[in-house]
Amino acid sequence: MDLGFVIEKSAIILVIFAITMLIALYSTFGERVFASYFQDRLGPNRAGPGGLLQPLADGVKMFTKEDFIPETPNKFLFIFGPFLFMTTALITSSVIPWGDTLTLFGREVKLQAADINVAILFVFGVVSIGVYGIMLGGWASNNKFSLLGAVRASSQMISYEVAMGLSIIAVLMMTGTLSLRGIVEQQHGFIDWSGNIPWFSWNVFKQPVAFIIFLVCAFAETNRTPFDLPECESELVGGYHTEYSSMKLGFYLFAEYINMFISSALISLLFFGGFNYPGMDWVAHNLGGNLATLVGVGVMFTKTLFGIFFYMWVRWTVPRFRYDQLMNLGWKILIPLAILNILITGFVIILNGN
């Protein structure tokens, strides 16, 4: 292991961490601005020019509030819950390829912290561990509403993980790889001229059903409206984080925005070609590889930010589901649909192969 490798990876990890934090920070601001726009009011505009310093003010407020710990036999788990939830939210970003390779000082630098060949499974593993953050926190709060919120959240997350995994299988059958970088590289450019019939190379045009299932499941996994039943304030006070205050509450709320960012990044990687864009070969040919990669990174972040905007758009448009509707949608509609999609994909692959 040479020193250059260590420096390269450390730099990439630090930059990804900083960008994730920054985007999550300004997502909280973005949400309030968009909310005010959709509801025809002014929104935050006091701190800094145009309210741009509002997230910092929120952070200071969170840090300086009283850190209240309720009467609970499990103080350790009460503190461990938000810590675990935040950690799992951040870990996922390590396998996401943010761009193609850069050539710096004679080194090929992949813009990704770890290019592992089971990246998708890794993401699913980390997401499934994230449930514990909510469950342990909600249970250790020693409060009925917290426990109910935690149970709702975890049953919702487990249910939709199944449909999410099944929807991804259809995509994986076509790509034949579990590596996120491999999947992105197969969606090169915008239109694939190599086949008999030229068709769009992005997976969203090849697997539209899988995309819709994945999108719905991503909303449910991140506990966003219309699936925000775990923190349904009209029924459960505040859900699993009722008893939390100060920065522990901040961690729970902040991790939700990180999850939104990561899931938008995943959607853009799996279905919208990640760092691929129309005319990328022309750019690479005329402007050089490094510049083309940087444009690709810009494209990737544009797609991801649009994903975050879409989350907010839906939040202020669609009302909340009822709990039985949520479970029916997950188990009786999305899972059979995903299995049907897998069957059809299998038939098409076999027919094409022959």
Added chain:
Amino acid sequence: MSLTLIAFLFLSLVAVFCGLMTVLSKNPIHSVIYLIGCFFAIAGHYLLLNAQFLAVVHIIVYAGAIMVLFLFTLMLMNLNKESEKHKAAIARIGAVIAAGAMMLVLVAVLKRADSLAIPSTQNIAIGTIENLGRVLLNEYLFPFEFASVLLLSAMIGAVLLAKKDHQKAA
């Protein structure tokens, strides 16, 4: 000491400690959490053997799905110290004898077992999903399909058992 050996010793220590605490801790929820720690240590062992796929699937299935359901059940049952019934002495003695006999069998089997030829872990491609899929669907096709039929029948059985009560009540 090589880095691999240090990692192995550390993971073994964690696995054994978590395993012991699973049995010894009084609070069932703490037991479940220690068991999750134990699963993570074992997944680390799989990684040392270059079985990345197995390690990740182990985490998803055991830590991510099965233990969540365990935790779920325990939380809803609300097992407090007051509500826990004291078991009769005879039951405790019986449990000790049964567990001791089980341990005797395990130790005897492990002592008599031939040590398997350890596959060379130098080949880092040995545990990748491509190789695993090829082996499962060529060499071990029959056991693989058989296991899937077994799981399917178990699932149908579980659904039937859950449905029976529902019909009676209706």
